[in-house]
Amino acid sequence: MNFRTIIEPFRIKSVESVKFTRRDDRAEALKTAGYNVFRLRADDVLIDLLTDSGTGAMSAMQWAAMIQADESYAGSRSFYRFEQVVKDLTGFTHIIPTHQGRAAERILFHTILKPGMVVPNNNHFDTTRANIEVEGAEAVDLVIPEGRIPHVLHPFKGNVDITALDEFLDERGDQVPLVMVTVTNNSGGGQPVSLENLRAVGELCHKYDKPFFLDACRFAENAWFIKLRERAHADRTPKSIAQEMFSLADGCTMSAKKDGLANIGGFLAMNNDAWAEAARNLLILTEGFPTYGGLAGYDLEAIARGLEEVVDESYLHYRIRSTEYLGEKLIAAGVPIIRPPGGHAIYIDAKMLLPHIPALQYPGIALANALYVEAGIRGVEIGTVMFGMRPDGTEVPASMELVRLAIPRRVYTQSHIDYVAEAVIHVASRHDELRGYRLVAAPRALRHFTARFEPV
DSSP, X not given: XXXXXXXXXXXXXXXXXXXXXXXXXXXXXXHHTTTOGGGSOGGGOSEEXXXXXXXXXXOHHHHHHHHTOXXXXXXXXXXXXXXXXXXXXXXXXXXXXXXXXXXXXXXHHHHHOOTTOEEEESOOOHHHHHHHHTTTOEXXXXXXGGGGOTTOOOTTTTOBOHHXXXXXXXXXXXXXXXXXXXXXXXXXXXXXXXHHHHHHHHXXXXXXXXXXXXXXXXXXXXXXXXXXXXXXXXXXXXXXXXXXXXXXXXXXXXETTSTTOOSSOEEEEESOHHHHHHHHHHHHHHTOOTTTTTOOHHHHHHXXXXXXXXXXXXXXXXXXXXXXXHHHHHHHTTOOBOSSOOSSEEEEEHHHHOTTSOGGGOHHHHHHHHHHHHHOEEOEEESHHHHOXXXXXXXXXXXXXXXXXXXXXXXXXXXXXXXXXXXXXXXXXXGGGOOOXXXXXXXSSSGGGTOEEEEO
C-alpha cells in the first residue's frame, strides 16, 4: 500500500537547537539589517530558507570520509577519490576543483570571454550572469514561453526555446563562445529541463560548432524529474539519467553545495584541453593547486561521498515530494506560486499576491520581510532587486517578482514545513497591508546581497 505520509529516508543522530524570538525583536533586527534579510544574523532566524546552497546536513558516511581525508598540498589521495567519482558521473576528461560554483564560473568566463561576446542559457542565475557581465559580455535568457508565466502548467518549464536558440545562433553565432543550460532552472522556479530538450540543444551546438556546458548544481533533482515525467525514462536509475545528461554536453560548472550534499565546494569540468590548461593556470593564481582548488582534503571527501548519495532513489523521492507537499498546501490556500512546484524551492508569485506594490518598490522584498517579521522565516527575493539592474546602470522591472523559499537538504522535518505553510498562508491573508520599499544604498553588481532599503 502506498501511504500518503512523507517520511524522511534517514534517522537523526545529532540535533541543533533553534532560537525562538518575539515579533518586536524580529522587526528591530530587520530594521538594523537595512530591511535586507541577507544582512540578518542567522541566530535571529527560526527557519532559514534563504538558500539551499551549502546549508544541508551531511550524512554519517560523509563525516566518516572526512576523518580519513588526505590533506597533502599536491596529489592528495582525497583528490583522486573526488576525481574518480566526478569522472564516473560526468564522463568529462578534466576535473578542476574550486571552492564553490561561482569560482568555477569566474574561472571559465574569465578565460574564454571577451567584451561583446554573448552567452545564451535557459535562465542565468545571479552569479552566472554577474560573472559574464563583469567580462563585458552579455547573458541572454532563452527559456520557453511557458517558463516565464508562473501559473502555467508544463512538465519541463526549464526547457530552452529551441527555435529561439537556433535563430540566435544563426544571427549572432560569431559572438557566442559557448551555450549553457541550467539544470534545474533556478531563476525560473527550480524547473527541470527534459532530456529531449538537452539533446536538442546539444544537436544545435554541434550544428553551429559551439561548446555546450551545463550549470549542473541541481543535476540529480533534474534527473529525478526526467524519470518522473519523461515516460521513456521511467525505469532508469537517476544516476544513469544524469550520466546521459552530462554525455550530451562538453563541460559543466558545479556548485557541490547543492546536489553535492556538501557545505562548501564545487568544480569545473570539461573535455577541451586548451581551455582546461588556461583554467588551471587561473586556478593556481586565485584558488590553489589543481589537486585541491581552494578546498581541504576533507571537503573533497565529503563531495565525493555526497555525489554518490544524491542519486539514491529514496533520497530523491523524499526531496522532491517534500517540496511538492509545501506547494500543494499553498496552492490549496490560494497562495500564488510558480506551478508545478520546483525541485529545491517554492517560489511565491509576489507580483500576483501584491499587485498594489509597483515593481520598483520591490514587492518581493516586501513579502520576504513580512515573512521574517511575522514568523521568523527567511526567504529571498528573486525579482527586480536581483535582476533589474542593467550593466549600464539603468533599472527595469524583472519579468517575474518572486520570493523563493529554498529548502535545505536533510535539515527540516515535515512539522517545520507545516509551520512554513501556515506562516505563508497567514501573511498572504494580510497581503493588502504590505507596503513597498525604496533602495537606500547598493553596489552595482550583485546588489541584492548587501543592499539597504527603507519602507516607502
